[in-house]
Amino acid sequence: MFLRRIFALSLLTASTTAMADAVDVNLRDNSAQLQYIASMGRDTLGKAEMHAGILYVDKRNLLGDLGITVKDDVGRNAPGLSVGVGIKGLTAKAKSNNAAALALGGMVRYSPLPDRRFGIIAQLYYSPNIVTFGDADRYTETGARLEYEIIPQAAVYLGYRRINFGFESISDVILEEGVHLGVRIMF
Helix, strand or coil: CHHHHHHHHHHHHHHHCCCEEEEEEEEEEEEEEEEEEEEEECCEEEEEEEEEEEEEEEEEEEEEEEEEEEEEEECCCCCCEEEEEEEEEEEEEECCEEEEEEEEEEEEECCCCCCCCCCEEEEEEECCCCEECCCCCEEEEEHHHHHHECCCCEEEEEEEEEEEEECCCCCCEEEEEHHHHEEEEEE
């Protein structure tokens, strides 16, 4: 049932645009994540992107998410620095517990000048009890990565991610934690 919902959500996302802007895949020994990222254009707020993805850890630990992020360069006062803010909805199965959340968060990217091909990225998403549903009462996702753009359409990265759900009835469940290797292909 969970996978059907994620698949339907992914099809809905894919149908809103003729072509994807990027596909992001990252792997580690015991998990795989696939993200589809579609550009929603640029306006006075910055560059808006919509993403949909799934994280597979094992049959008892899955996470699907759909979100929107607006990001842009900070400006001349902070060259090489860009920030973004976003919101994402997610549904998960964590150690046989079901959870859903509406998380707020953001990201920071720093690229040492003059080479903007290399970047250091950090992100944080959080969902308190009021917008966390099912068996969970909070959600936290943190991550950092080192990224290098090999060619304009492809980047590789080494990252670290920690995804945690808080539960009232049992101790907190770390859905995913560790280092992963990834590639992002833009088209």
